[in-house]
Amino acid sequence: MxxxxxxxxxxxxxxxxxxxxxxxxxxxxxxxxxxxxxxxxGPASGGALSTRARPRAQSELREWIRGRSETTVHALRRHGFTLRMVAAAERDGLVDVDLRMGRVAIRPVVGAEPTVTDREARS
Ligand SMILES: [Zn+2]
Structure with missing residues (x-):
């Protein structure tokens, strides 16, 4: 299984x-x-646990593109991010993907949102 x-x-x-x-x-x-x-x-193919590519999380993609203005689909894939993740990031409005050119334009973050904590509720 x-x-x-x-x-x-x-x-x-x-x-x-x-x-x-x-x-x-x-x-x-x-x-x-x-x-x-x-x-x-699943059943290991070589007797050893195969963890060839460390799975990437969507948050890691956000982390990775932060501070960059442009990258390529190729570069993202080389870093372990899948096309699906790139597509998801595009849906989230983080990037603009030009699949034909293989270019990924990273959208600037508009206004860093202040983190709201529950400090007020406690005091
Ligand atoms: Zn679920």
Missing amino acids: FTATLRCGTVLSYEARTFRPEPGDLVPCRHHGYCIVQLTG
Whole structure:
């Protein structure tokens, strides 16, 4: 049995490796509509636990593009970010993706939002 653990902790199982998504893929989740695969598991192919590519989280993508103004799809993929994640970032309005040119323009952050804490409620 092959498994995929989603970011929310839901574990999906698959009968064949080919059906199993890869870390970073967006898959249907029975609790949240869609969730990102964080880890995958299953019968190890070489006896060793294969953790070839460390799965990336969407927050890591945000982190990575911060401070940059432009990058390429190729560079993002080389750093372990999947096209789906890049597409999700575009949906979130973080980047503008030109797939034909392979260019990713990073949108400037408009006004850093102050973090609201619950300090007021406590005092
Ligand atoms: Zn979920």
